[in-house]
Amino acid sequence: MSIAITSAETLTSRPPDLQGEVEVEALNISCVLRQQPISVTLDGPTIFLSALALLLVVHFLEPYHAELLIGLVPLVLLIQNDYQNFLNLGPGGTPSTFAGYIRITWFRLWSLNDPFVPPAPDPTRLPTSGILNRYHLPYRAGPRPIVAGIAPQRQLDQHGSRGCYRAVRRSMEKLASRIPKKFGTERSCLEKHGLALFARHPLQTNCQGEICHVHDSDHSMHMCLHPDDIKEVLDKGWGQRHPLAWRSRFLKSPVSPDFVMIYAPRDDEELQVICNVIEAAIWYTVAEDIEMTTPLKST
Secondary structure (H helix, E strand, O other): OOOEEEOOOOOOOOOOOOOOOOOOOOOOOOOOOOOOOOOOOOOHHHHHHHHHHHHHHHHHOOHHHHHHHHHHHHHHHHHHHHHHHHHHOOOOOOOOOHHHHHHHHHHHOOOOOOOOOOOOOOOOOOOOOOOHHHOOOOOOOOOOOOEEEOOOEEEOOOOOOHHHHHHHHHHHHHHHHHOOOOEEEEEOOOOOOOEEEEEOOOOOOOOOOEEEEEOOOOOOEEEEOOHHHHHHHHHHOOEEEOOOOOOOOOOOOOOOOOEEEEOOOOOHHHHHHHHHHHHHHHHHHHOOOOOOEEEOOOO
């Protein structure tokens, strides 16, 4: 199985859908992906009013209540800053509300200690091995991107090119058009945003057979891979595990233990590698060798 880089083709018909018409997504970055450290800037009047309020609190309240009130101020500022950073990651699988923030804050307590350690293989699950070792993946050039968040989880830098992003979308749509009885494209079941590739008859039933989805904001992807392939991706620097990719007897994670983030491709060479990884995700989902053709990003 190999990946072929070809010139772009124009689809004469929309790929078959699984749940209705494919959502038309914006092709530009629709949110500001940044995480701000907490900082407080006080001008003259604010300093005066703060000092006056502090004096009144100390004078009129019991020491216990004064200490509690003063201690709550930095806590409120920390929560406000953290909530704003959550909103700055943009739309994702979790509603951009304070209730959604509370849910993610709870799950943050159970995040993986190290997202670069592969999961242990499960000999009872099929397929029994991965396929990325066939490709001899190169090492990704440069440092890993900075990644933040849980749901959503996004790259804060190295977003890749819009040409590569379009090429990934086209390759998914072309596969669904070429083999409509096995694959389709729709809005992501997990993210509730972004284009996703689905298997109609999945071996691994991850969110209605979702194979992978691409994020419109940072151009990265999420998908499930065989533990062998996860190790290859981690070792070569092409991605990292999702913070909630674990299994527990006592607490259910919203994602599968084999759920990984794949960094956004930055050029044609990286685009080819990413399509190899998508083929590995297809293999893990349906246990079939499926070849994808990828338009050049410049077309």
